[in-house]
Amino acid sequence: MVTRVKSPDKRKALLKATLSLVNNNGFHAAPMSKIAKLANVSPATIYIYFKNKQDLINQLYLEVKSAFSEHAFQNFSEEMPVKKGFEIIWNNIANYKIDQPEESNFLSQCDNTPMIDEKSRQEGLKNIEPLLKLWERGKSEGIIKDVCPYILYAYAIYPLAFLMTAQQREDFELKEDLKAIAFQAAWDSIRI
Amino acid sequence: MVTRVKSPDKRKALLKATLSLVNNNGFHAAPMSKIAKLANVSPATIYIYFKNKQDLINQLYLEVKSAFSEHAFQNFSEEMPVKKGFEIIWNNIANYKIDQPEESNFLSQCDNTPMIDEKSRQEGLKNIEPLLKLWERGKSEGIIKDVCPYILYAYAIYPLAFLMTAQQREDFELKEDLKAIAFQAAWDSIRI
Amino acid sequence: MVTRVKSPDKRKALLKATLSLVNNNGFHAAPMSKIAKLANVSPATIYIYFKNKQDLINQLYLEVKSAFSEHAFQNFSEEMPVKKGFEIIWNNIANYKIDQPEESNFLSQCDNTPMIDEKSRQEGLKNIEPLLKLWERGKSEGIIKDVCPYILYAYAIYPLAFLMTAQQREDFELKEDLKAIAFQAAWDSIRI
């Protein structure tokens, strides 16, 4: 039984098209027909790869989030000193946001609107586990403030989302010197 | 002869209905018909008060943003010492986010998606002028780090949006002690 | 508050269009767009009068069935002798089927396919109550066979559906003489 197989390329193209349209126009202005056209497939083809529009968005979210996380923890190892580890992760994230503004922006939309299933959002949260672990270790070593991870994340990581958005929209650029300043602010806000 | 006028109540009801629907379902699931129903008016009536859906959203954004700002700067005066002034503003904002989660959440959606006109967004930005001025003064007094306002905002104010979202979604509550910690982190990140 | 009101004409036109299309093409070839076109309204207008396609079909069924029944029992009164009463009803039904072939054919389709909701079908059955009552009386008077109404109906009334279908499709016409013969057969099959 020889058959054509589902092409990973088409799936990729669809996810990419969705990312681009949602980014530029918002979920409500990213109709399946446009997504199909941008991906160079028939509208009906979308439904071979995804159950429906929500599923398409959910899968895109999980995929982007997971790529983001992979990037976030590269060159990081659990054996590193806490500050060194945090510095690596923080820079990975900052660079990702600078280099992949489309993906970053999409994640921001997902995290601030009800467009993603609660289930998928929960799934996506798992990706930052290693960072939480690092902070735990930092706390036990007396290096990191003994506060809940929400606060740590809010001050150490979340500001990067704002800077990325600003960079995309306003005349602002997170150059090396600013990045250093931003890192310092991040570290100052969580270290003891 | 009776001169009927546009009823401010209806306008308010429409804005409130829109806020609620966009918050809970997202822009893409907030049709005019539902907005009308929730506001107890006819769909056609919406077009007496607003030019179209985009205009409705834009006006809602500006209105909420302006109410937010009014709140943000209450009890604040330009004569105050920088730290005192910042403390007041920061607490105003924190309390607003805690007390008005619907409005806060809506602003988050607007700020992270393309649902608002660029023009309206620019308009909305003007509201934080006094804070920027305060920071300028702080810089000249050598109290505040000499960095662009994007970075100051990212670390001093923006984290509150994350904490508010977390509070609404996760089992997290920004109680008084955490608020104190959060303020400290905010202040640490911008002060020299 | 002055407003245009739902026009009974449009509703009627939609029901009529549906009847005609389903009759000639079957449910599966009666798309909403064609129904709308035939009724001279926009497709969207259908949804003002009916919840969805199923509702449209259900309502049509109930309306046709009820018109049929009204016709079936005209000039009939419960005081009549059983045979006289049955003769009137039978002839009413026969004439209806001859004069309203569209409606009759539609009811046949509904009764022999799963296109109608079970609930609506049950509702439609209520319309023949008076005939069942008449038969009950006939049984107690020793005139009608003491068998369940299904059998009485199968032999006394149901054959007319076949004759109507034949008349519409084949070169057959239920003229007065044949009608008399058919009535005789009907009566013979249920009388003692």
Added chain:
Amino acid sequence: MVTRVKSPDKRKALLKATLSLVNNNGFHAAPMSKIAKLANVSPATIYIYFKNKQDLINQLYLEVKSAFSEHAFQNFSEEMPVKKGFEIIWNNIANYKIDQPEESNFLSQCDNTPMIDEKSRQEGLKNIEPLLKLWERGKSEGIIKDVCPYILYAYAIYPLAFLMTAQQREDFELKEDLKAIAFQAAWDSIRI
């Protein structure tokens, strides 16, 4: 070299799947994809055995009709006395409807909707020739009423379709005693 041939099993499976789906959901809710799934083949395979959906339905109709007829005339011979012959045929048909409700119901749908090609319907009609012949003989022997076959069929055979439908849908069962009564009614309606 192996010569693969069309598998009769697959064809059968497809016809069976179609029968089942049309019966339970109606023609309009029996998509080729579901038929394929139920028959455990690929949608594309259907088109090896049938030209298109209409052809599939037509062939199914003819096949079921012909199986029905075969059943209807078993143990019947043209030499039999008219009443005896009719009794055998009638009972064959009654038993078939009781034992094969799926097939019977399907034939009912076909006979009362436009889902079958006119040509196939005509083709299917040929199957009852022996019954018509028997009635002709009955007429010439002065046993059967001298009326057109439509009327004879309407009263002698067609009621069984109603009883079968009732049995499937309502709390009614055509047991032996009722069958005898039904036969009597059938015979009464056509004999002189």
Added chain:
DNA sequence: CATGAATGAGCTTTCATTCAT
């Protein structure tokens, strides 16, 4: 022969907006 992917056409339904009163 047999397949799962692929598709254009078309389905039902919803939408933002306008009409007529």
Added chain:
DNA sequence: TATGAATGAAAGCTCATTCAT
């Protein structure tokens, strides 16, 4: 002003059928 009816356009999705292997 205010309305519910009305609508063309377009949404998400499914379908019968074909393609490429």
